[in-house]
Amino acid sequence: MPVRLLSARVSSLASFPQLSNRRQLERLNRLDARAGSALRWLALFGGAAVFLALMAIVYQVISGASLALSRYGISFVGRRQWSPAVGRFGALALLYGTLVTSVCSVAVATVLGVAIGLFLSLMAPRRVAAVVGPLVEMLAAIPSVVLGLVGIYLIAPFVLNNIEAPLHSVLGFIPLFGPPGTVGNSDFTASLVLVIMVVPIIAALSRDVFLTVPSELREGAEALGATRLEVIRGAVLSTTHSGVIAACMLGFGRAIGEAIAVTQVIGNITQISHNLFAPGDTLGSLIANQFLTPVSALHTASMFYLALVLLVLELATMLLARYVSRHFGSRR
Amino acid sequence: MTSSWTSSGSSPNAAEGQRATIRPRLRLSTGVGADALTEPTCSPTPTGAQVVFRAEQLAVSYGAKRAVEDINIDIHRNEATAFIGPSGCGKTTVLRCLNRMNDSIPTFALDGKLLYHGHDLYGPHVNRVEVRRRIGMVFQKPNPFPKSIFDNVAWAPRNLGMKDDLGGRVERALRAAALWDEVKDRLRASALGLSGGQQQRLCIARAVAIEPDVLLLDEPASALDPIATASIEDLIHRLKDRYTIVIVTHNMQQAMRVADRTAFFSLDEHRVGTLIEYDRTETIFSRPADPRTRDYITGRFG
The missing domain is CATH 1.10.287 (Helix Hairpins)
Structure with a gap:
């Protein structure tokens, strides 16, 4: 042509x-x-x-994990103990750490990110939005290892000295806010670092979704004597909730996959603790931390198995995000 | 004096102000606000009708550009007033001033005076949410919410706390908009499944559901076929018993059919929109005083 x-x-x-x-x-x-x-x-x-790379990665991960796969089968996911010294491996504690830090960070980041998205798309004067919008995107461009350093030198001490004890004394009846730790490296600190990473994703995506709301719909709501809150709730959020959910899922995907920054602040102790102030470990942070110093072939294979679990989790999250935005987004 | 559509904080009357501060939105729905409509502040005209809107030397600019100027007009209660004129002469701009829909445009500036029942609509303490609750608007393009038919009509009453007999209120609004018989069996269906004409009548129902004082219609039939247009025009005839109606239209026959008074807008010698002539509709279309009006209605220009 x-x-x-x-x-x-x-x-x-x-x-x-x-x-x-x-x-x-x-x-x-x-x-x-x-x-x-x-x-x-x-x-x-x-x-x-694209296709070959994905296939090659999946193949490599599965073949790397084959020893652990044949040893434990699917029960690996449900085994709690991770002790390289005695040769016992299981993913449960790491899965728990991953989900706790991700859910906590996405919960906080959703509130912040949607608020930023609303501000940038509907409330900010054009000139302010033109400055703040790119800044939000730049926040997403900060290398995670840099954020991890900020976590070590700034966030962890701050959490230890100023947040853990007050939160425990006020909200201590909730098991999540247990007795303060001693170093500041914890699930809580890791979640805070993840919030910084996830907020720009949710903010930028939800802003773009809010900008797609036709102005006639907003004007229609305003002409009915709706306050700004009512316009946002009735005409904006009600037409975009699927897009916002998809944005949160993508943020969630980012949070579960993050390894370096989490390793730097989580404390790297493989345990299941209801206390957010206790150190923990995630799938990604354990691999980042132990992969270069395996004590046995089974140890290495088990870490590949963890990588496989992470891969499946990520793919499932991404597919779910696509499903939500496709099947509920076009319905107007 | 306290007008019930100014924001509560501005009230010089402490008790009144406090009551309003506590539940400003509920106060509306209790009907206290309705007093303002019958307040004696409405100035009597020679014909004895009440003046709802009075513009005095009204002018609108967007940044440095003046859009309309020199607008002097009285809009009367329970009448339909049509704004006609060529495109770009400021009819819609003036209409949107009447319920402060232009406020969200950053460069918008208004000069002169615009009185609503004697109160300055652009006064320092006027709450524009309150203004729009009393002065409803229907747009050129039907814009129902992507909700059910029922929820479209019930949305604004719910916001305003008019929760008693919501079903009855929705039914009355849909009947007033001549839509009830067509949708009564599928109130839970999406409003987006309705035809264009039905959607526009739904938007009118949505507007009358909160019992406004005035209905502003911005070319409500321009996107509709002749049959749907006829039903909207019928509707306007019936609605003006209860509401004051201002309608912008490009269609002169439509103005003749529905309006008691007609205002002809055009560009003045500086290419700025202005009001050329305003009179009873028969007079405008049979014996216009201004030659520009005559040229326009006889089709020699525009």
Whole structure:
């Protein structure tokens, strides 16, 4: 198609002496055909590479985990103990740590992120939004290892000195806010670091979703004497909740997959504790922490198994996010 | 004096102010606010009708650009007033001033005076949410919420705390909008499944469900076919017994059919929109005083 278009254009310029030259015309057409096929091959290669890379990763992870897979089978996921020294491995404590830190951080980040999204899309003067919007996106661009350092030197001591004891004394009846720890490295601190990572994702995505709400709908609500809160609740959130949920799922996916920053602040102790102020471990943080110093082949294979669990969790989250936005998003 | 549609904090009367501060939105639904509609502040005109809106030297600018100027008009109670004129002459701008829908445009500025039942609509303490609750608006393009038919109509009453007999209120509003018979068996169905004309009548039902004082209609039939248009026009005739109606229309026959008074807008010598002539509809269409009006209605211009 592009070939025909160009030749039509060229021949319509036939009155120009340079272009009426037959050889030049042919050369142009040849070049065009070559560029077209090059583009087609490049696109094909790109598409195939995505598929192959995914397959290769899944294969590598499964084959790396084969020893643990044949030893434990699916029961690995339900085994609580992770003790490399005695050769006992199970994913439950790490799964627990991953879900606790992710759920806590996404819960906080949803409130913050949706509020930022509403502010940027509906309330902020255009000039303010033009400054704050990119800043939010830059927050997402901070390398996680840098955030982890901030977590170690700033957030962990601050949590230890200023937050743990007051929260325990006020909300101590909730098991989550147990007795304060001694170092500040805990599920709680890890969740805070994750909040910083997840907020920009939820904020940017939900802002984009809110911007798709037709202004006629908002004006229709305003013309009925609705307050700003009622407009947001009735005309904005009610039409975009699926998009907001999808944004939260993507944030959740980011939170469960984060390894480095979490390793830096979580304390790296594999245990299941209801207390958020106790140190813990997640699937990602354990792999990041122990993978270079395995004590046995089973240890390495078990870490591959953890990676497999993480992979499945991530894929499931992403598919669910797609499902939600596709099946509930188009319904207006 | 305290007008019930100004914000509570501004009230010079402490007791009144306090009551309003506690439950400002509920106060509306109890009907206390309705007194304002019959307050003697409405100025009598020579014909004896009450003036709902009075614009004095009203002018609107968007940034440095003046959109309309020199608007002087009295809009009377329980009448339908049509704004006609060529595109871009400020009819819709003036209409949207009447319920402060232009406020959200950052560069919007208004000069002159716009009185609603004698109160300055753009006064410092006027609560625009309150203004819009009393002065409803229906837009050019039907814009029902993506909710059920029932919820569309019940949404605003629920917000305002009018929860008693919500079903009855919805039914009355749908009957008033001549839609009840068509939708009574599928109130729980999505409003987006209705035809364009039905959606527009639903929007009118939605507006009358909170019993406003005035209905502003911005080319309500321009996106509809002739049959749906006719039903909207019938509806306007019936609604003006209870509401004051202001309608912007491009269709002169429509203005002749529905309006008691007609205002002709056009561009003045500075290319700024202005009100050329305002009179009873028969007069405008049979003996217009201004040659520009005559040219427009006879189709020589615009």
